[in-house]
Amino acid sequence: MGTVTLDSVVITPLKRIATGSGDVMHGMKAIDSGYAGFGEAYFSWIDHGAVKAWKKHSRMTMNLLVPMGSVRFVFTLDASDAFREIVIGESHYSRLSVPPGIWFGFQGVGASGNLVLNIASIGHDPAEVERLDAGALNFDWD
Protein backbone atom coordinates (compact mmCIF):
# COMPACT_ATOMS: atom_id res chain seq x y z
CA MET A 1 0.00 0.00 0.00
CA GLY A 2 2.67 2.58 0.95
CA THR A 3 1.79 5.91 2.51
CA VAL A 4 -1.58 7.39 1.63
CA THR A 5 -1.43 10.89 0.16
CA LEU A 6 -3.99 13.08 -1.60
CA ASP A 7 -2.60 11.71 -4.87
CA SER A 8 -3.83 8.28 -3.75
CA VAL A 9 -7.31 9.32 -4.91
CA VAL A 10 -7.46 8.09 -8.51
CA ILE A 11 -9.73 9.59 -11.19
CA THR A 12 -10.72 7.23 -14.01
CA PRO A 13 -12.71 8.69 -16.92
CA LEU A 14 -15.56 6.38 -17.94
CA LYS A 15 -17.55 5.81 -21.10
CA ARG A 16 -21.10 6.97 -21.68
CA ILE A 17 -22.64 5.14 -24.62
CA ALA A 18 -25.65 6.57 -26.45
CA THR A 19 -28.29 3.99 -27.44
CA GLY A 20 -31.24 6.03 -28.73
CA SER A 21 -33.52 4.99 -25.86
CA GLY A 22 -31.28 5.99 -22.94
CA ASP A 23 -27.52 6.02 -22.44
CA VAL A 24 -25.48 3.23 -20.90
CA MET A 25 -22.84 4.48 -18.45
CA HIS A 26 -19.93 2.32 -17.43
CA GLY A 27 -19.31 1.96 -13.71
CA MET A 28 -16.77 -0.55 -12.46
CA LYS A 29 -15.47 -3.94 -13.43
CA ALA A 30 -13.82 -6.44 -11.10
CA ILE A 31 -10.80 -6.37 -13.44
CA ASP A 32 -10.37 -2.57 -13.09
CA SER A 33 -7.26 -1.43 -11.26
CA GLY A 34 -9.17 0.53 -8.60
CA TYR A 35 -11.35 -2.43 -7.64
CA ALA A 36 -10.74 -3.47 -4.02
CA GLY A 37 -13.43 -6.11 -3.52
CA PHE A 38 -17.19 -5.89 -3.09
CA GLY A 39 -18.72 -5.40 0.33
CA GLU A 40 -21.69 -3.14 -0.38
CA ALA A 41 -23.10 -0.74 -2.95
CA TYR A 42 -25.38 2.12 -1.87
CA PHE A 43 -26.67 5.43 -3.17
CA SER A 44 -26.48 8.87 -1.57
CA TRP A 45 -28.49 11.80 -2.87
CA ILE A 46 -27.00 15.20 -2.08
CA ASP A 47 -29.07 18.34 -2.44
CA HIS A 48 -27.85 21.41 -4.30
CA GLY A 49 -25.45 23.27 -1.99
CA ALA A 50 -25.79 20.73 0.82
CA VAL A 51 -22.64 19.31 2.43
CA LYS A 52 -21.99 15.86 3.89
CA ALA A 53 -18.67 16.05 5.76
CA TRP A 54 -16.32 14.90 7.27
CA LYS A 55 -15.75 11.15 7.34
CA LYS A 56 -12.68 8.94 7.29
CA HIS A 57 -12.67 5.19 6.79
CA SER A 58 -9.95 3.06 8.34
CA ARG A 59 -10.66 -0.03 6.21
CA MET A 60 -13.11 0.81 3.38
CA THR A 61 -11.94 1.62 -0.12
CA MET A 62 -14.64 3.65 -1.88
CA ASN A 63 -15.30 3.69 -5.60
CA LEU A 64 -17.52 6.69 -6.26
CA LEU A 65 -19.73 7.35 -9.29
CA VAL A 66 -22.10 10.23 -10.07
CA PRO A 67 -24.50 9.11 -12.82
CA MET A 68 -26.81 12.09 -12.32
CA GLY A 69 -26.01 15.71 -11.56
CA SER A 70 -22.63 16.88 -10.36
CA VAL A 71 -20.85 16.49 -7.01
CA ARG A 72 -17.82 18.24 -5.48
CA PHE A 73 -15.64 15.91 -3.44
CA VAL A 74 -13.02 17.31 -1.07
CA PHE A 75 -10.18 15.27 0.44
CA THR A 76 -7.65 16.03 3.14
CA LEU A 77 -5.17 14.24 5.36
CA ASP A 78 -4.74 14.35 9.10
CA ALA A 79 -2.95 17.43 10.41
CA SER A 80 -2.98 19.06 7.02
CA ASP A 81 -4.33 22.31 5.66
CA ALA A 82 -4.04 20.93 2.13
CA PHE A 83 -7.29 20.00 0.41
CA ARG A 84 -7.86 18.31 -2.91
CA GLU A 85 -11.11 19.10 -4.74
CA ILE A 86 -12.54 17.00 -7.54
CA VAL A 87 -15.89 17.54 -9.27
CA ILE A 88 -17.41 14.57 -11.10
CA GLY A 89 -20.81 13.98 -12.64
CA GLU A 90 -22.69 13.74 -15.86
CA SER A 91 -20.45 16.23 -17.67
CA HIS A 92 -17.17 14.89 -16.24
CA TYR A 93 -18.20 11.28 -16.03
CA SER A 94 -15.49 9.50 -14.06
CA ARG A 95 -14.91 7.12 -11.17
CA LEU A 96 -13.06 8.17 -8.00
CA SER A 97 -11.15 5.42 -6.20
CA VAL A 98 -10.47 6.46 -2.60
CA PRO A 99 -8.33 4.29 -0.32
CA PRO A 100 -8.88 4.26 3.46
CA GLY A 101 -7.17 6.84 5.65
CA ILE A 102 -8.34 10.02 3.89
CA TRP A 103 -10.84 12.55 5.29
CA PHE A 104 -13.54 13.38 2.75
CA GLY A 105 -16.69 15.37 2.32
CA PHE A 106 -18.98 16.14 -0.60
CA GLN A 107 -21.37 18.81 -1.77
CA GLY A 108 -24.20 18.82 -4.30
CA VAL A 109 -23.44 21.03 -7.32
CA GLY A 110 -26.27 20.29 -9.75
CA ALA A 111 -29.56 22.12 -9.33
CA SER A 112 -31.90 19.20 -10.05
CA GLY A 113 -30.62 16.12 -8.23
CA ASN A 114 -27.16 14.74 -7.51
CA LEU A 115 -26.71 11.01 -7.04
CA VAL A 116 -23.60 9.23 -5.71
CA LEU A 117 -23.06 5.48 -5.93
CA ASN A 118 -20.41 4.07 -3.62
CA ILE A 119 -19.13 0.61 -4.55
CA ALA A 120 -17.53 -0.10 -1.20
CA SER A 121 -14.94 -2.78 -0.50
CA ILE A 122 -16.58 -3.71 2.82
CA GLY A 123 -20.08 -3.47 4.22
CA HIS A 124 -21.13 -0.61 6.46
CA ASP A 125 -19.34 -0.83 9.82
CA PRO A 126 -19.59 2.15 12.21
CA ALA A 127 -16.45 0.94 14.00
CA GLU A 128 -14.24 1.81 11.03
CA VAL A 129 -15.64 5.34 10.46
CA GLU A 130 -14.38 8.52 12.10
CA ARG A 131 -16.48 11.67 11.84
CA LEU A 132 -15.96 15.40 12.23
CA ASP A 133 -18.43 18.26 11.91
CA ALA A 134 -18.41 20.05 8.55
CA GLY A 135 -16.93 23.14 10.23
CA ALA A 136 -14.21 21.28 12.13
CA LEU A 137 -11.63 21.54 9.35
CA ASN A 138 -10.30 24.71 7.79
CA PHE A 139 -12.24 24.41 4.52
CA ASP A 140 -14.76 26.91 3.19
CA TRP A 141 -17.64 25.09 1.50
CA ASP A 142 -19.33 28.31 0.32
Place this chain on the structure above:
Amino acid sequence: MGTVTLDSVVITPLKRIATGSGDVMHGMKAIDSGYAGFGEAYFSWIDHGAVKAWKKHSRMTMNLLVPMGSVRFVFTLDASDAFREIVIGESHYSRLSVPPGIWFGFQGVGASGNLVLNIASIGHDPAEVERLDAGALNFDWD
Protein backbone atom coordinates in the same frame (compact mmCIF):
# COMPACT_ATOMS: atom_id res chain seq x y z
CA MET B 1 -29.62 -24.25 -8.91
CA GLY B 2 -32.67 -26.27 -9.94
CA THR B 3 -34.97 -25.31 -12.78
CA VAL B 4 -35.35 -21.60 -13.48
CA THR B 5 -38.94 -20.34 -13.46
CA LEU B 6 -40.47 -16.86 -13.44
CA ASP B 7 -40.62 -17.18 -9.65
CA SER B 8 -36.82 -17.32 -9.67
CA VAL B 9 -36.84 -13.51 -10.00
CA VAL B 10 -36.66 -12.31 -6.40
CA ILE B 11 -37.93 -8.90 -5.22
CA THR B 12 -36.24 -7.52 -2.10
CA PRO B 13 -37.63 -4.28 -0.62
CA LEU B 14 -34.84 -1.92 0.37
CA LYS B 15 -34.48 0.94 2.83
CA ARG B 16 -34.42 4.60 1.93
CA ILE B 17 -33.03 6.66 4.81
CA ALA B 18 -33.73 10.40 5.06
CA THR B 19 -30.76 12.51 6.19
CA GLY B 20 -31.90 16.12 5.74
CA SER B 21 -29.39 16.82 2.97
CA GLY B 22 -30.25 13.96 0.61
CA ASP B 23 -31.49 10.41 1.20
CA VAL B 24 -29.29 7.33 1.45
CA MET B 25 -30.69 4.33 -0.46
CA HIS B 26 -29.51 0.83 0.26
CA GLY B 27 -28.38 -1.23 -2.73
CA MET B 28 -26.71 -4.57 -2.18
CA LYS B 29 -24.41 -6.18 0.33
CA ALA B 30 -22.13 -9.12 -0.35
CA ILE B 31 -23.87 -10.92 2.52
CA ASP B 32 -27.34 -10.54 0.90
CA SER B 33 -28.97 -13.75 -0.30
CA GLY B 34 -29.31 -12.56 -3.92
CA TYR B 35 -25.63 -11.69 -4.24
CA ALA B 36 -23.93 -13.86 -6.87
CA GLY B 37 -20.48 -12.28 -7.06
CA PHE B 38 -19.24 -9.03 -8.54
CA GLY B 39 -18.17 -8.84 -12.16
CA GLU B 40 -19.33 -5.38 -13.22
CA ALA B 41 -21.68 -2.58 -12.25
CA TYR B 42 -23.14 -0.27 -14.91
CA PHE B 43 -25.99 2.17 -15.37
CA SER B 44 -28.69 2.23 -18.04
CA TRP B 45 -30.96 5.21 -18.55
CA ILE B 46 -34.30 4.38 -20.13
CA ASP B 47 -36.46 7.14 -21.58
CA HIS B 48 -40.15 7.49 -20.77
CA GLY B 49 -42.04 4.91 -22.85
CA ALA B 50 -38.88 3.54 -24.46
CA VAL B 51 -38.29 -0.22 -24.48
CA LYS B 52 -35.04 -2.18 -24.29
CA ALA B 53 -35.89 -5.83 -25.11
CA TRP B 54 -35.28 -8.77 -25.33
CA LYS B 55 -32.11 -10.21 -23.84
CA LYS B 56 -31.25 -13.45 -22.10
CA HIS B 57 -28.03 -14.16 -20.24
CA SER B 58 -26.68 -17.69 -20.07
CA ARG B 59 -24.25 -16.99 -17.19
CA MET B 60 -24.89 -13.54 -15.69
CA THR B 61 -26.99 -13.04 -12.58
CA MET B 62 -28.33 -9.49 -12.53
CA ASN B 63 -29.15 -7.47 -9.45
CA LEU B 64 -31.22 -4.51 -10.61
CA LEU B 65 -31.86 -1.24 -8.79
CA VAL B 66 -33.79 1.87 -9.84
CA PRO B 67 -32.70 4.79 -7.65
CA MET B 68 -34.40 7.38 -9.86
CA GLY B 69 -37.72 7.24 -11.68
CA SER B 70 -39.64 4.04 -12.26
CA VAL B 71 -39.01 1.08 -14.60
CA ARG B 72 -41.23 -1.77 -15.76
CA PHE B 73 -39.36 -5.06 -16.08
CA VAL B 74 -40.90 -7.98 -17.99
CA PHE B 75 -39.66 -11.55 -17.77
CA THR B 76 -40.51 -14.67 -19.75
CA LEU B 77 -39.20 -18.17 -20.33
CA ASP B 78 -38.42 -19.96 -23.56
CA ALA B 79 -41.43 -21.35 -25.38
CA SER B 80 -43.78 -19.61 -23.01
CA ASP B 81 -46.61 -17.12 -23.43
CA ALA B 82 -46.43 -16.35 -19.71
CA PHE B 83 -44.93 -13.01 -18.75
CA ARG B 84 -44.13 -11.62 -15.33
CA GLU B 85 -44.17 -7.85 -14.91
CA ILE B 86 -42.54 -6.01 -12.01
CA VAL B 87 -42.33 -2.23 -11.61
CA ILE B 88 -39.64 -0.88 -9.29
CA GLY B 89 -38.32 2.58 -8.65
CA GLU B 90 -38.30 5.44 -6.23
CA SER B 91 -41.82 4.73 -4.95
CA HIS B 92 -41.39 0.92 -4.81
CA TYR B 93 -37.75 0.91 -3.91
CA SER B 94 -36.59 -2.71 -4.22
CA ARG B 95 -33.89 -4.88 -5.73
CA LEU B 96 -34.60 -7.48 -8.41
CA SER B 97 -32.33 -10.54 -8.43
CA VAL B 98 -32.52 -12.25 -11.83
CA PRO B 99 -30.72 -15.56 -12.44
CA PRO B 100 -29.47 -16.51 -15.90
CA GLY B 101 -31.78 -18.25 -18.36
CA ILE B 102 -34.68 -15.77 -18.33
CA TRP B 103 -35.67 -13.48 -21.20
CA PHE B 104 -36.15 -9.89 -20.01
CA GLY B 105 -36.94 -6.44 -21.25
CA PHE B 106 -37.61 -3.11 -19.60
CA GLN B 107 -39.46 0.12 -20.23
CA GLY B 108 -39.15 3.61 -18.78
CA VAL B 109 -42.21 4.62 -16.74
CA GLY B 110 -41.20 7.88 -15.08
CA ALA B 111 -41.55 11.11 -17.04
CA SER B 112 -38.32 12.77 -15.94
CA GLY B 113 -35.52 10.20 -16.04
CA ASN B 114 -35.33 6.50 -15.20
CA LEU B 115 -32.03 5.02 -14.08
CA VAL B 116 -31.18 1.32 -13.72
CA LEU B 117 -28.08 0.01 -11.96
CA ASN B 118 -27.13 -3.57 -12.74
CA ILE B 119 -24.75 -5.20 -10.27
CA ALA B 120 -23.75 -8.07 -12.51
CA SER B 121 -22.10 -11.29 -11.39
CA ILE B 122 -19.78 -11.30 -14.43
CA GLY B 123 -18.36 -8.64 -16.72
CA HIS B 124 -19.92 -7.87 -20.08
CA ASP B 125 -19.44 -10.81 -22.47
CA PRO B 126 -21.37 -10.77 -25.78
CA ALA B 127 -20.91 -14.54 -26.03
CA GLU B 128 -23.30 -15.18 -23.14
CA VAL B 129 -26.10 -12.87 -24.35
CA GLU B 130 -28.96 -13.85 -26.67
CA ARG B 131 -31.09 -11.13 -28.20
CA LEU B 132 -34.50 -10.86 -29.84
CA ASP B 133 -36.26 -7.83 -31.30
CA ALA B 134 -38.78 -6.16 -29.01
CA GLY B 135 -41.61 -7.38 -31.24
CA ALA B 136 -40.40 -10.97 -31.49
CA LEU B 137 -42.32 -12.17 -28.42
CA ASN B 138 -46.05 -12.00 -27.88
CA PHE B 139 -45.98 -9.10 -25.41
CA ASP B 140 -47.68 -5.74 -25.88
CA TRP B 141 -45.48 -2.95 -24.48
CA ASP B 142 -48.08 -0.23 -25.12
